[in-house]
Amino acid sequence: MSEVAMSDTVVSLRDLDALPKARASAKPRRRSRSTVAYGLVAPAFTLMLLMLLGPLAGVIALSFTDYQLGAPSFAWIGLANYQQLFADRVFWISLTNTLTYAVIVVPGSVALGLGVAMLIESGTHLRAFYRTIYFLPVMATLIAMAIVWEFMLHPQFGLVNGLIKMVGLAPHPWLQDRGTALYALCVIGIWQAVGFNMVLFLAGLMSIPKHLYDAAEIDGAASAWSRFRLVTWPMLGPVTLFVVVITGIRSFQVFDTVHVLTKGGPSKSTEVLIHTMYMEGFEFFRSGYAAAVTVVFLGLVLLLTLVKSRLAAKQVHYA
Amino acid sequence: MAKIELSAIRKSFGDTEVLKGVDLSIHDGEFVSLVGPSGCGKSTLLRVIAGLEPQSSGEVKIGGVAVDHVRPSARNLAMVFQSYALYPHLSVFDNIAVPLRMKRLSALERAPLLGRLLPNRYRVERGIRADVERVASQLEISPLLTRKPGQLSGGQRQRVAVGRALVREPVGFLFDEPLSNLDAKLRVHMRAEIAQLHRRLKATFVYVTHDQAEAMTMSGRIAVMIGGELVQVGTPSDVYDNPRDIRVAEFIGSPKINVLPGAVQADGRIVMLDRVLAARAAASTGPCRVAIRPERLSLGGGDLSGVVVHVENMGAEAFVHLGCDGLTDPVVIRLDDPLRLPAIGSTQRFGFAPEAIRLFDAAGKRIAIRTEASVEMIREVAHV
Numbered sequence: 001m002s003e004v005a006m007s008d009t010v011v012s013l014r015d016l017d018a019l020p021k022a023r024a025s026a027k028p029r030r031r032s033r034s035t036v037a038y039g040l041v042a043p044a045f046t047l048m049l050l051m052l053l054g055p056l057a058g059v060i061a062l063s064f065t066d067y068q069l070g071a072p073s074f075a076w077i078g079l080a081n082y083q084q085l086f087a088d089r090v091f092w093i094s095l096t097n098t099l100t101y102a103v104i105v106v107p108g109s110v111a112l113g114l115g116v117a118m119l120i121e122s123g124t125h126l127r128a129f130y131r132t133i134y135f136l137p138v139m140a141t142l143i144a145m146a147i148v149w150e151f152m153l154h155p156q157f158g159l160v161n162g163l164i165k166m167v168g169l170a171p172h173p174w175l176q177d178r179g180t181a182l183y184a185l186c187v188i189g190i191w192q193a194v195g196f197n198m199v200l201f202l203a204g205l206m207s208i209p210k211h212l213y214d215a216a217e218i219d220g221a222a223s224a225w226s227r228f229r230l231v232t233w234p235m236l237g238p239v240t241l242f243v244v245v246i247t248g249i250r251s252f253q254v255f256d257t258v259h260v261l262t263k264g265g266p267s268k269s270t271e272v273l274i275h276t277m278y279m280e281g282f283e284f285f286r287s288g289y290a291a292a293v294t295v296v297f298l299g300l301v302l303l304l305t306l307v308k309s310r311l312a313a314k315q316v317h318y319a
Numbered sequence: 320m321a322k323i324e325l326s327a328i329r330k331s332f333g334d335t336e337v338l339k340g341v342d343l344s345i346h347d348g349e350f351v352s353l354v355g356p357s358g359c360g361k362s363t364l365l366r367v368i369a370g371l372e373p374q375s376s377g378e379v380k381i382g383g384v385a386v387d388h389v390r391p392s393a394r395n396l397a398m399v400f401q402s403y404a405l406y407p408h409l410s411v412f413d414n415i416a417v418p419l420r421m422k423r424l425s426a427l428e429r430a431p432l433l434g435r436l437l438p439n440r441y442r443v444e445r446g447i448r449a450d451v452e453r454v455a456s457q458l459e460i461s462p463l464l465t466r467k468p469g470q471l472s473g474g475q476r477q478r479v480a481v482g483r484a485l486v487r488e489p490v491g492f493l494f495d496e497p498l499s500n501l502d503a504k505l506r507v508h509m510r511a512e513i514a515q516l517h518r519r520l521k522a523t524f525v526y527v528t529h530d531q532a533e534a535m536t537m538s539g540r541i542a543v544m545i546g547g548e549l550v551q552v553g554t555p556s557d558v559y560d561n562p563r564d565i566r567v568a569e570f571i572g573s574p575k576i577n578v579l580p581g582a583v584q585a586d587g588r589i590v591m592l593d594r595v596l597a598a599r600a601a602a603s604t605g606p607c608r609v610a611i612r613p614e615r616l617s618l619g620g621g622d623l624s625g626v627v628v629h630v631e632n633m634g635a636e637a638f639v640h641l642g643c644d645g646l647t648d649p650v651v652i653r654l655d656d657p658l659r660l661p662a663i664g665s666t667q668r669f670g671f672a673p674e675a676i677r678l679f680d681a682a683g684k685r686i687a688i689r690t691e692a693s694v695e696m697i698r699e700v701a702h703v
Binding site for chain 2: 209211212214215216217218219220221222223225226229230231234235237
């Protein structure tokens with residue numbers, strides 16, 4: 001929204017520039033011109049201030065207080081919240097779990113999404129059908145799907161353990177075991193993200209010019225793998241970067257499945273940042289402390305975004 | 320260097336038959352243009368030769384060997400695409416090096432990190448570098464080697480595409496409308512360059528174009544393709560002067576050949592616009608079409624007349640469009656001297672020598688004629 005509004009402003013400024021009148025009487029015109037510019041920027045700027053920058057500043061300010069939800073007053077306590085945070089074992093577990101989750105879900109869902117997209121793209125029949133099937137998890141409410149997964153992973157009568165028993169192996173309490181709970185959540189996370197990534201990759205694949213594959217074929221890229229290396233993968237570069245960043249940010253935000261399935265347990269083995277923040281803020285009402293967790297989380301997301309814009313600047317502009 | 324032979328090539332996409340049995344033999348070192356209106360199947364034929372499209376039936380032989388189940392890369396033909404098809408993420412150097420790397424390095428040696436550790440890779444890369452630089456200097460693109468295709472102009476991209484074809488020293492070159500994305504001036508320039516390239520390499524060139532001027536100026540032989548069939552194959556002057564089909568006559572030559580309705584009488588006399596022409600048809604009676612090139616008509620004399628409806632002055636020459644009674648399309652006449660242009664709306668007389676006539680029957684096939692040597696100009700005879 002804001003970008004569109006701003007580029008409109010640029011256009012109108014250029015138009016004004018082109019007017020010969022504006023040059024004739026430079027000084028008063030210039031003032032009115034900048035007034036117009038500010039006027040045009042104002043709506044977008046106001047919205048950004050109200051919806052983004054304001055709340056962000058609020059959270060950062062809150063993280064320097066001992067405010068508790070519903071309390072009549074609060075005091076500035078400086079960096080005490082952060083001190084406490086970095087000394088807290090649970091925070092470090094939570095941070096490690098979040099990063100582990102992202103490190104598994106991002107490559108998993110990107111690779112699977114690309115694989116599924118290429119299979120669908122190369123097929124001739126039922127393409128719309130497969131697209132819909134794989135996209136369903138994206139459209140479904142994750143909370144509801146989490147409950148479905150809870151049944152599937154149930155230790156006694158879950159579908160997954162049923163299948164394991166059928167092939168003669170011992171059933172496993174996936175979500176109740178400290179060693180497997182986080183990985184079970186990762187699998188659900190991948191399942192949920194694959195469809196979204198697939199759609200983006202499908203769009204990317206369709207935009208690759210057909211004649212590049214012809215050229216690759218003529219040039220001697222005889223195997224599917226060498227054509228993938230020579231054409232598909234480089235041409236998907238910008239899409240892949242976008243998909244990786246989006247999936248990364250979404251994995252940092254993992255909350256629904258954790259909250260419904262494990263509540264961070266067993267013994268903090270699935271505690272993740274947003275869940276910690278939720279517990280501190282809305283279960284223990286320590287709003288100041290929760291704000292500090294949020295700031296750390298925002299820092300991570302910002303880092304990822306910076307990496308993306310750095311890489312995107314390096315990307316070639318395909319002609 | 321190799322001979323390319325096509326026999327009875329057919330190709331269908333679903334129910335539509337694009338190629339309807341094409342036979343063509345391209346000699347070693349020959350420059351053959353496949354020319355025809357868009358949708359005639361010429362690009363499909365080229366793709367069949369390249370192996371990018373399997374033919375429905377028929378046989379392709381390269382150098383005497385059937386290549387019907389040979390992969391495109393193994394046919395050792397190079398192809399230059401209309402859109403150039405350069406890899407946008409690779410530099411000019413890497414683009415030209417791709418076919419060499421594919422051929423000379425194993426899949427393991429091409430691997431991104433591991434490949435660098437293999438001793439052979441370094442040695443082969445040195446050879447590739449030398450070859451790429453040699454081709455680049457030939458095509459005068461050496462200063463561009465580090466650039467990406469996105470930073471090049473259309474003509475430069477064209478050269479890089481040619482370089483990529485050249486570097487692997489293929490047995491034949493396939494060009495798929497390589498000049499149609501260039502502006503008019505550059506097109507004329509590249510035309511000469513490709514013709515020179517052919518003279519230097521003496522390799523087999525198959526050149527697809529819809530531009531009859533390209534076909535006429537560059538090739539040793541032209542194969543005119545219309546509606547999925549080769550209608551005529553011959554030297555440019557033969558195809559221009561001696562078209563065997565009305566569609567060839569109409570396609571080759573700019574502006575288009577004039578086609579006037581006529582009839583062949585039982586005694587072989589040809590009647591056109593109520594006049595009997597000084598030529599006799601060798602065969603077939605009934606309605607026919609009389610075709611005359613614009614430069615074979617002469618303005619200012621003769622016993623046909625028309626009103627000037629349009630004049631095109633090209634600088635070195637001019638074309639006068641005359642509207643005649645009984646004709647729907649104007650007759651186009653070439654004038655060598657644009658300084659003496661007739662006024663629009665004026666009535667002009669025009670005529671032609673009998674040997675200028677190319678006669679076609681109702682189905683469009685050429686009919687041979689004998690000119691009556693004793694009669695120089697058209698004889699006006701009262702029509703019976």
